[in-house]
Amino acid sequence: xxxxxxxxxxxxxxxxxxxxxxxxxxxxxxxxxxxxxxxxxxxxxxxxxxxxxxxxxxxxxxxxxxxxxxxxxxxxxxxxxxxxxxxxxxxxxxxxxxxxxxxxxxxxxxxxxxxxxxxxxxxxxxxxxxxxxxxxxxxxxxxxxxxxxxxxxxxxxxxxxxxxxxxxxxxxxxxxxxxxxxxxxxxxxxxxxxxxxxxxxxxxxxxxxxxxxxxxxxxxxxxxxxxxxxxxxxxxxxxxxxxxxxxxxxxxxxxxxxxxxxxxxxxxxxxxxxxxxxxxxxxxxxxxxxxxxxxxxxxxxxxxxxxxxxxxxxxxxxxxxxxxxxxxxxxxxxxxxxxxxxxxxxxxxxxxxxxxxxxxxxxxxxxxxxxxxxxxxxxxxxxxxxxxxxxxxxxxxxxxxxxxxxxxxxxxxxxxxxxxxxxxxxxxxxxxxxxxxxxxxxxxxxxxxxxxxxxxxxxxxxxxxxxxxxxxxxxxxxxxxxxxxxxxxxxxxxxxxxxxxxxxxxxxxxxxxxxxxxxxxxxxxxxxxxxxxxxxxxxxxxxxxxxxxxxxxxxxxxxxxxxxxxxxxxxxxxxxxxxxxxxxxxxxxxxxxxxxxxxxxxxxxxxxxxxxxxxxxxxxxxxxxxxxxxxxxxx
Ligand code: WTA
Numbered sequence: 001x002x003x004x005x006x007x008x009x010x011x012x013x014x015x016x017x018x019x020x021x022x023x024x025x026x027x028x029x030x031x032x033x034x035x036x037x038x039x040x041x042x043x044x045x046x047x048x049x050x051x052x053x054x055x056x057x058x059x060x061x062x063x064x065x066x067x068x069x070x071x072x073x074x075x076x077x078x079x080x081x082x083x084x085x086x087x088x089x090x091x092x093x094x095x096x097x098x099x100x101x102x103x104x105x106x107x108x109x110x111x112x113x114x115x116x117x118x119x120x121x122x123x124x125x126x127x128x129x130x131x132x133x134x135x136x137x138x139x140x141x142x143x144x145x146x147x148x149x150x151x152x153x154x155x156x157x158x159x160x161x162x163x164x165x166x167x168x169x170x171x172x173x174x175x176x177x178x179x180x181x182x183x184x185x186x187x188x189x190x191x192x193x194x195x196x197x198x199x200x201x202x203x204x205x206x207x208x209x210x211x212x213x214x215x216x217x218x219x220x221x222x223x224x225x226x227x228x229x230x231x232x233x234x235x236x237x238x239x240x241x242x243x244x245x246x247x248x249x250x251x252x253x254x255x256x257x258x259x260x261x262x263x264x265x266x267x268x269x270x271x272x273x274x275x276x277x278x279x280x281x282x283x284x285x286x287x288x289x290x291x292x293x294x295x296x297x298x299x300x301x302x303x304x305x306x307x308x309x310x311x312x313x314x315x316x317x318x319x320x321x322x323x324x325x326x327x328x329x330x331x332x333x334x335x336x337x338x339x340x341x342x343x344x345x346x347x348x349x350x351x352x353x354x355x356x357x358x359x360x361x362x363x364x365x366x367x368x369x370x371x372x373x374x375x376x377x378x379x380x381x382x383x384x385x386x387x388x389x390x391x392x393x394x395x396x397x398x399x400x401x402x403x404x405x406x407x408x409x410x411x412x413x414x415x416x417x418x419x420x421x422x423x424x425x426x427x428x429x430x431x432x433x434x435x436x437x438x439x440x441x442x443x444x445x446x447x448x449x450x451x452x453x454x455x456x457x458x459x460x461x462x463x464x465x466x467x468x469x470x471x472x473x474x475x476x477x478x479x480x481x482x483x484x485x486x487x488x489x490x491x492x493x494x495x496x497x498x499x500x501x502x503x504x505x506x507x508x509x510x511x512x513x514x515x516x517x518x519x520x521x522x523x524x525x526x527x528x529x530x531x532x533x534x535x536x537x538x539x540x541x542x543x544x545x546x547x548x549x550x551x552x553x554x555x556x557x558x559x560x561x562x563x564x565x566x567x568x569x570x571x572x573x574x575x576x577x578x579x580x581x582x583x584x585x586x587x588x589x590x591x592x593x594x595x596x597x598x599x600x601x602x603x604x605x606x607x608x609x610x611x612x613x614x615x616x617x618x619x620x621x622x623x624x625x626x627x628x629x630x631x632x633x634x635x
Contacts, residue, residue, distance in 0.1 A: 151294025
């Protein structure tokens with residue numbers, strides 16, 4: 001029996017047990033059989049969560065692009081690696097074969113080298129969902145540069161913070177991007193960001209929307225002419241197993257975004273293994289993940305996982321509703337998609353539309369449906385199952401995090417029986433634990449607690465860029481010898497996990513993690529604002545939306561409140577991006593506080609969710625009278 005591909009529930013249990021009892025043998029065999037190494041490892045794993053320090057495949061040498069590209073050339077050179085579907089359906093899709101991908105990645109790698117980029121240098125990639133995005137990611141990996149992709153929907157401010165945090169000297173971007181009917185001036189955003197990024201020496205600009213942009217002499221260069229002159233071979237840099245592959249920022253509940261550092265070998269092995277099993281991928285399947293490569297889902301399951309398996313991975317540039325709400329299904333029909341992986345927020349938005357949009361298309365190619373990013377509610381699950389999967393394609397609800405690198409808890413389609421709203425069972429190699437508030441592990445089933453992982457897995461982030469202490473404090477200090485996820489979960493009577501949501505001040509809005517503190521910081525910059533508190537509340541499409549309670553410096557401020565609301569949302573858009581805008585803003589004279597001066601968010605959360613009859617004890621508040629006032633004026 002191969003560990004690599006699980007084909008029955010019995011096999012799953014056997015393999016899972018092995019992965020817990022003999023984790024090193026388990027991962028050793030997978031790594032040995034399915035990847036290309038320049039040198040094998042001396043030791044599979046060493047770890048110490050108290051430091052925390054984790055190394056996988058110590059001493060091994062490899063290049064991940066050899067695994068994702070070169071080794072496929074002999075047998076799959078003419079097979080499509082990346083299938084690019086443009087925003088505008090009248091523009092032709094582009095099939096990039098493995099051979100072409102090889103050539104383009106090498107050309108790009110040579111351009112980067114020419115610009116002085118070396119192993120270990122950080123390169124910021126702020127590119128929309130066009131082939132250059134995937135190619136630039138792989139080009140960095142080819143030469144051992146650490147890529148830091150910033151989602152091309154972030155504001156100039158957010159971009160600048162990320163560029164400066166890891167000292168990028170080179171930025172890759174595009175003139176602009178298409179989003180449905182709109183175009184976005186990406187280069188303008190980059191120019192503004194770079195006003196506060198002194199370290200950036202070079203900006204490479206891909207041409208996509210043919211807009212009129214300014215190019216700064218000596219700093220900015222068009223990419224395509226450089227690529228066409230570059231050689232299409234480039235010897236891969238030989239990397240250590242634990243050399244950083246990339247940095248990807250994620251929001252914390254406080255402070256600036258955390259640059260999660262992922263390393264090479266473990267990440268590769270874990271993403272490839274989970275891709276194969278969670279999507280039950282078979283040669284010649286066409287696989288589509290609708291995420292953006294700017295998020296971890298795109299890194300692991302558009303680029304690295306699929307390509308390491310020699311798959312065809314679709315990259316879609318546009319949005320679900322352009323030219324109409326049938327666009328996703330049109331793409332499924334057109335490219336005969338076999339695996340479709342999306343977010344619950346997209347499903348809820350699609351489910352609100354007329355059924356004709358989905359019924360019009362032939363979806364019979366679909367074999368596996370996936371979801372990721374937030375809990376999927378029962379209604380959305382059934383809509384997906386009935387109207388997209390026609391009750392024959394299993395839905396795998398995949399739970400994992402940027403910090404995890406790869407899927408952790410998910411049903412294996414055709415193997416694990418699914419129950420709506422349950423992510424189900426841990427994948428082999430993943431050892432979850434539920435903890436109570438006293439730090440004790442809740443054993444057995446039918447328990448509910450804080451979700452931790454008690455044993456290392458190969459693709460876990462190793463640190464936060466430039467701040468190992470914060471890594472330790474955030475993930476390894478709440479529970480001894482455990483990685484704490486920040487999520488709550490329950491384990492039912494048969495051992496299935498259901499994720500119940502964040503237990504910290506992170507709110508997941510449309511599948512995006514948003515820390516409330518950075519949003520409050522942005523609002524507090526407004527000259528009229530004294531103080532603010534942000535909480536999440538349930539929203540039928542976004543999952544959660546944001547509710548802001550704002551106190552003004554001058555009580556009874558006479559300014560037009562609607563105008564103030566607009567200004568506050570504009571500030572948030574500038575500082576973070578439009579995804580962090582507030583749905584509701586309530587002005588209030590005071591915020592409920594504890595005697596030590598902490599804002600009682602628990603109460604504000606209840607009010608925002610309209611659960612005012614279960615507020616709990618408010619008598620310990622410093623100012624209990626404000627609660628009534630806030631309830632009376634709630635939006
Ligand atoms: C949430 C995305 C319930 C969770 C890959 C986690 C989920 C956070 C699920 C990580 C799911 C992700 N069910 N909740 N299937 N998947 N989450 O870093 O709260 O963008 O901690 O990684 O999303 O979000 P991130």
